[in-house]
Amino acid sequence: MFVLRAPSRRAMPYSTLQSIRRYQSISMFGGGIVVTILILIACGLGITSIVYGYLDGERRNFLNGVEEAVDEVQVAETSFRNGVTNTQLIWREIDPAPADVVNTFFANGQQLAITPYPSLVVGVPGQTARRDEVARYLALSFMLSRIGAASSINRGRTLEGYHYSTRTGMFGFVPHLSRDNPALASADARAHVLDALRVDFDGPPPAATNGRPNVRWLPPYANPVTGQARIRVAAEARAGGQPFAVLVTEYAPEYLLSWLSGRARAGTFFVTSADNRLIAIDPDVERTNALTERLLSLDIAHDDHASGEPLFRDGAIVFGSKLAATGWTIAYVLSWADVMAGIGAQAGALAAATLVAIVVMWLLLVRFHRRVLVPVYARSARVFDSEALCRSVIAMAPVGIGLVSLSDRRVMLASDALTQMLVPHGGDHHALSAQVLEKYDAFVANGGVGRTMTTEFVLDAHRDAPLRLEVIARSARYQGEDVLIAAFADTSAQRRLVHQLEEAVRAADSANAAKSSFLAAMSHEIRTPLNVILGNLELLERTALDASQQSRVQTLRASAEGLLAIVSDILDFSKIEAGAMSVESIEFDVIAVIERELAAFAPVAKAKGLPLFADIDASAGQRMRGDPTRLAQVVGNLLSNAIKFTSEGRIVARVAVGRNARGALELAIGIEDTGIGIDVAQQARLFKPFSQVDASITRRYGGTGLGLALCDRLVEAMGGTISVDSAPRVGSLFTVRLPLRMGSAPKLPVGARAGAGRTLIVVSPEDAWRAFAFPHLRAWGFDVAMHPSPIGIAAGCLARAHAIVLFGDSDQWRREELDSLGGGTPVVLATPDGPLQPDVAGCTIRVSSYSLNGLRTAIEQARVAVVVPRRPTAGEADDVRPGAVSGTRVPRVLVADDASVNGSIFREQLDVLGCVVRCVSSGSAALDTLVTGEWDGLLLGADLPDMSALELAEAVHARALPCDMIVVASHLAPDDARRYAASNVECVLTKPVTLADLRRGVARLARRRGIAFPAGAADERPTSRAMAAAAAAVHGPGR
Template identity: 35%
Template sequence: MVHTPNGDSRVDEPSRLNRYQRTLVMGAGVAVSLVLVLLTGVVLRSAVTDYIEDRYTDFALRQTRLQLEFLERERTLRAAILHEESTWGTRAPPPQALIDEFAAQHGRVILQRHANFDPVMMLGDVTPSQPASGFAPYLALGVDFDYRLGPWAKVQTNPVAGYFYSPDRRFFGIVPAPASDDVLKQSGAKDVHELLDRIAPDIGDLADPTVVKRLREDRSSTWFPPATDPFSEQPAIRLVMPAFSEGKIFLVAVRKIYVGPLIEMLTGEGRYDEQSLLLDSAGNVILSTAKPGTGAALTQRILNSRAQAMQPAGGVHRSRNGLFMASAQVTDSGWTLVHAFTWRTIWRDIGARLAVYFAAMLLVVGFMWVLLLMLDQKLFKPDYERSQRIFESEALNRTMVAAAPSGFALLSLEQGEILLQSNLMRTYESNTHPDEPRLHARLLSLYDRSPGTPAWQSDLEMPLRLADGRVDDLLVNMVRTKYRGKDVLLCSFSDVTTLKNTERKLDEARAAADAANHAKSAFLAMMSHEIRTPLNAILGNLELLGRTPLSPSQEERVGVVTSSSTALLGIINDILDFSKVESGQMTLESISFDLGQVIRQVAAMFEPVAHAKGLEFDCMVDEALAPHYLGDPTRIRQIAVNLVSNAIKFTATGDVLLEVYLKDDTADDSPVVIGVSDTGIGMTPQQQETLFHAFTQADSSIARRYGGTGLGLALCLRLTELMQGTILVKSELNAGSTFVVTLPLPVSTGAPVSAPLDSKAEFESAGIDAQAIHILVVDDQLANRELIVAQLATLGYEADMADSGGTALRRFNERHYDLVMTDINMPGMDGYALARCLRDQGATVPIIAITAHVAAEVRARCTNAGIDEILLKPVLLGTMDATVRRLVNEAGKRPATDTADRRDISHGPLPEPIHAAIVEGLKESLQALYVAIERGDMKTVLAHLHSVRGSFAMIREAEVANACAQMEEQARNHDVAGVKDGLDRFEPLAYATLARRVMNAQSDA
């Protein structure tokens, strides 16, 4: 028992709480078990119900197909009869040669107007009293029938077959002609009349006026159950209809529908214990999907159940003897299709799934009760013992809370009142500014009570305005718990005002640094694009101009301009590389390469330059070097090129030495040393101190005398440090300089990474014919397109141009291209979207992106979009030729893909990348169009209308494309009002068209 301070006793609360918990948990276990059982029952019933509804839906589809098949055959027969009735007596007589042939073959002739048409056999009882000329109207009918029937019959899935005969049964026409040349002999009949007496369906005595009157008034076709066709020896349903002229029958037509295809149509997937029957109006079986010798018992059950429980009109019904049946009438003559299956069908198809559901329910219920029993033994009983001790220590805890040195409070979540608080909490509570809510109310509002949030919420920050106007920052930790059976919030907080002030200053400094870095990156990207783009045009056209016949003075001037442009390009490359190093965006490769070969290539590059200046140039490669090292050969080559270039630049007479050797010949892991020595102008110690600073040179006169930016050595230092190496310089004024680069390159045991083919001869030896390669060039700038096409033409390639992504997609779908070269930044559909669209259509051709700035994120976006290679402007002929040939060569080694698998975007749902690109391009073009119309800028209006028209023409939306074309014509005529009106109608039409293509995709899914 627990006693209160006044001596009263009260019931042991932990014991009562324990009983309550156990009752609640066990009761919840029983309730959950019942819910799981009921839920499993609902799931099983739903699965069975869904299956039955699916079977009924499948029946409805098959019934519709059969009914359409019958209606089509009846319609075509009726059309043929109406045609014969309208032309009987007015048709031109048959050729005399046909009558003569009919007479010569004793009343037999076969007509076949074309080798691809089925022949028509016509038979007649030619006698002295009934000569061949007496059958002339029927022979003319047969000629016309063969002409009309042949093309139409070839497109039918169930071939047209049947015959027609005269009412006196003396003339007989068969389509198609039987294989046997002598039908009468094959059937054993002496003449046509006897043959027709055997096979003609009985529609009554055609000589009886009463029968004729009934048939003329009815004017409907007559259906006959299946019978074995004497010509094809296959069972067939017969459809009979007479033709009248002046109230008399002159022809009876019989259409045969073979039973085999109909049974295949009705059989479907052929499930176990399932059957479809075609019954006549009297309930007799016409067709059955049961295999011969099987299904008789199920057929009888279906007939009995239908007779007992089904109405003649049909419908869906589940009979008492376990049959699920559905029926529907398929002909006007009362033929009915009946489909039935049993519980065994259902169990065979979904029994395993139902068993899994039931077993899963048993497993979950069993697991839950095992868990509950374990909780009772392992948790509730020990908790009861612990709660006794906790209950007894409550008074001590309250005292400890009050004396806590930090802010501490226990708040009621329901009433919002303070249950417990520390002295510090009480102090802050009383010192809060009067215009502010009380501290405990602020703490309650700070706690997130939304569903799914954790009970423990820590490191929450809250500013608190005090009575003297100061603002303190509090760091709050809160946890939701129980206290005396009620939801409470346990809060603790501490004053972090000093820390927050420091963080604010750091954030301000960081924001300023980020802004400066972003501005620098934006400036470099802009500079790269704005300078490289005209440089691309300059160098590209200079290279093309250099390949044309020029006078010596012109060649000299072209060489001077080319040299100056190349030098400018080198400066830009150094600046961008240095910026990458400074911003941490420079990445190094680690591949196997031949260091000696790299140094020899640099020597081969500069040896002619040195000799032209009158200098001795030597290259020494230590034989002790390993065959291959791991590292970045491109950056090592860049370091060596900069050092040798400087040595030659600053040396007027004497020699230049390039060497590479091991720092320690006795160590297997010795670093390698690259040294460059010259006998040039040298440097003073003061000049050497600023030698590796960016944009500085030894003295101010060097830039005027020798040129350069002073960035090359600074870049060498940064690259060397990235490779964990060092660079040293020894120099004396007027006595030359020596630069020593030490790199810790690990030895590679693998083969070096082979360089791609880079010469035309090598590609031609690989079997690549430049004239056979077709390239699509995509760029929104006319000058860029024409330059690239001119470069490709100089290299011998055939190229087409496209001014937008939409136009490029349309051209790509119209003809075959071996490679696509595209600009990245284009209005509407940019290069990334174009590449994604091509890949989504299944295109595997190489795609090259041409851009003026290649940052890391640009390369990542190109890779994700499916672009194979990036060429950095300016692109010269050698680089372009090598890249094109390499990619075409690699594409030729890939497995061939089936072009039929390419997704057709001319109709149906659009692939997501294409749809997104068209929508984005439409939005941008509409915004630009409205602005351009207000300014009267018809050139911009025409450009954007042309781009939009190309996008919609690509996806075969003629109505939208024609609307664009109409506005283009108005814009050419400067009809601003007409363009405005057309644009108001065009915008909803365009968006509705694109929305429809998405809705189709959803419905197809």
């Protein structure tokens, strides 16, 4: 037996052959690469030469262009200088203009058109007092018009310009301009034009000019009369060393590059001033702001120009030269794209030739390699491949592989993995091969010849850590022998891991059971005393107390409610952390749940002076599948926070049904406030448990920091998301999105348009209430007339109205406003503190402004204009047992509770509700008492000494005793809820239990028993969280 190891290159029999192959390939392909690089270098040098040759040609074109431009400048300058010289000579000998010409000049408003040579002379009133100077300048203007006409004929183009006197306020234009030009209409306008035309010749005239006029080129300006952009060549005409006139010839800026017409060029010519302003640009190029900025960014005016050598700048090639005596710079710019277009044919031909040469060379090399070298190496190496492959596969396999001879039962080959597997067990291959062959012999005996065997066995089973192996084996031939090839996988660690996981699962189940037991115990130990405290305080409120005592009781009760809210948050959060929190999935009216929370928190918001508005973009009958209790808890938490952290402004609850990004229906609930707001950096900590954004908030507002964390966990458990959009000192918007898990209710359900053709008058000073009510009322088929105040509504409108709906706080309506409504039209008073179901008193019906169903019912009752008592809902009607008959007796309730204090509280509460009550302290006593059939209901307040409340409920159900059951529990686990439902327990209350809770339970019991029992206003009492928020609003945090 020998151990199989991975073959190395050095140990391979054909390593020499591989080396030769490698060296030959390097020589052949390396030489090809070197030759390719040399060819590419030669191509690059050739293209470089082409580029420089092209640039040299463009440089010659530029220099020719410079000569053309300089010639144009010199011709213009020489012609102009001659004209100035002639003007100076004429001035010495010229006679003043005749008096009639002067008189005509003044008679025409100091204007004179000179003919036949077109010219216009203008004077500035107030600056032409000396008639002798006027006469002499008019005579000069006649001569200048002749000189201008002669120069235009000589130059072959009409020359434009002007001249003005330095001694009097006169100036003239050549050629003739319209005398009615608005720029020359008034004295002020002429003075402004003359100021704009003046040229500032700073300093004394230059020395050593040999009497020649000093000519100056001026950058572009806008002619004040024509408004056209012009460049100017100007000079002073002097007599006796003093200037008497200034002569100016104007050219369009394109004149400097007019010689470009008809000439082929690849780039762009342009002229810039000494301060890098663009004077002229190639007339064949469209002048844009981007092009101007691009050309000026080259800053060619500030560079030294040596014989037009190219400058490489900002991705362009620039040639530049000074333009004669103007002080300006003429430049020629080429982009690399222009260069590539110019040399494209030559460079392309060279590149193509280079590519062809490289391709042909490599085709020959590859052909030689494939036809000669590859077959030789393939034939030489094929002999070794099979064995090398097998050895490599066995060496690399993650499982142990071995070959066992079937003849002498020895191990012929063993992989490293198999050897390492057997090292902790003495490395004995013989024991392994013996067990494998024993299993294989049995496999063959059972008809397994030619098939693959899969089995398991244990090696060293007597040891503390035996080796558990999974084996796959099959017969084969090797080196002329029959062998068994086997693959071994060590499953010992896997078996240990499975065992550990099973132990961990058992430990986790035990821990969860302990947590659940602890939470149930804590809920009982905390909620039971709170039930006693709140129950006694509620009963104490109903006794005769003076104002001070009543205030103290209310304070104690609000503080206890606040403590209950905090304890509930902590217990709920602990349930989530322990994995004991259950989320129901039942169908319910989601709008009704939200309406109840809004109605519960409306008094709290009003106590702080905050309006609480609603904006519901959903049908009044919208239903969803989920957990109504947890949804109400989330909405209540968000409303409580909004009220707590808002001192002024408003709070808006927005509800909408829409589709998410995946197209699924979802419910979006947004609570928007104008409170303190939250910084973006602090929002990351917002949903962490026991955390508030900073310590100052805890000091100012109190709280445990659990509310939003609990909301986040509850929303996540319900399959939704919660987000916040907030800014400091602006406010916050918390948005909860939950899957609807059922269809969207239509805005116009069947029968909803019962109000078609009827008119409603809706009055509210708040835009928010009008916006809330209008779409729903229109959806119900009413014609709606909106008014901000009752005063001013026409009597005819009141007479035709089906009803008047007043939206807003009841204390905001003045007596005279209500009196203006008259008494003939029913009034629906929809206020935040109104009942969720209509309360009818004469022609006035009170209802909550948040309750859409209540509002619709109230309007329907207003239609008949009579008092309509509230009918049971569909669910309540179903609860009435068939054959039940109403009577005048009161409900009889049996209380089963082992705690004397709790039992007495329940007894007193039921007494207040008008029930007949009896208490028992054991399960057996309760069963014996119920056998008589005299009791309508059984209230289970706690586990009894002889049986638990759940066992007692199951016993009552099993015996079919004729009574309804009400269970009061401190903690309701999901399993307990299912068992209560199976025992026909229809009402489960959670401690602490208030009179309102008991009243609802007893009312349901009474309906099922056919006993008249009013539900009362207590049904709509605010939740404990709303009471806690009210306590904080009235007394401040920490109360």
